Amino acid sequence: MSEPVIAQKSPYAVEVVAGQNYFWCSCGRSGKQPFCDGSHKDTDFRPLKFTAEKSETLWLCGCKHTQSPPRCDGSHQRL
Numbered sequence: 001m002s003e004p005v006i007a008q009k010s011p012y013a014v015e016v017v018a019g020q021n022y023f024w025c026s027c028g029r030s031g032k033q034p035f036c037d038g039s040h041k042d043t044d045f046r047p048l049k050f051t052a053e054k055s056e057t058l059w060l061c062g063c064k065h066t067q068s069p070p071r072c073d074g075s076h077q078r079l
Contacts, residue, residue, distance in 0.1 A: 002044055004028040004064035009079060011059040011072035016052035023047040024060060024070035034060040034070070 005028030012034040016022060023036040027045035030037040036047035048069050052058075061069060063076035 004045065006063045006065075006076075006079065007033045008062040009076040010062055011076070012062050014058050014060050016056060016058055018052050018055045021049060021051050022070075023049050026064060026069065028064040034062060 004026060007025070007028040007030070014034065024047060025032075025034055025036045025040070026048055027040040027043050029039035029043070031039065040046060050070055058070075059072045061072045061075070063079055065075040065079060066073045067075065
């Protein structure tokens with residue numbers, strides 16, 4: 001599998017709504033970061049679908065190297 005593009009070396013603070021589905025960009029190419037806009041076509045990457053368990057602020061990975069997608073795990077500090 002190829003390496004993702006680093007969209008930014010910090011997480012995105014995102015307000016999510018309980019019960020709503022979201023599609024986190026795993027390739028880093030989306031123009032609608034941190035969410036997918038279909039830019040992964042013709043790559044090995046696919047977006048990660050997740051459903052918000054509750055309405056809250058989530059810190060979503062911007063570097064695309066997290067080991068706990070879609071949440072930031074601090075991996076950007078090692079890049």
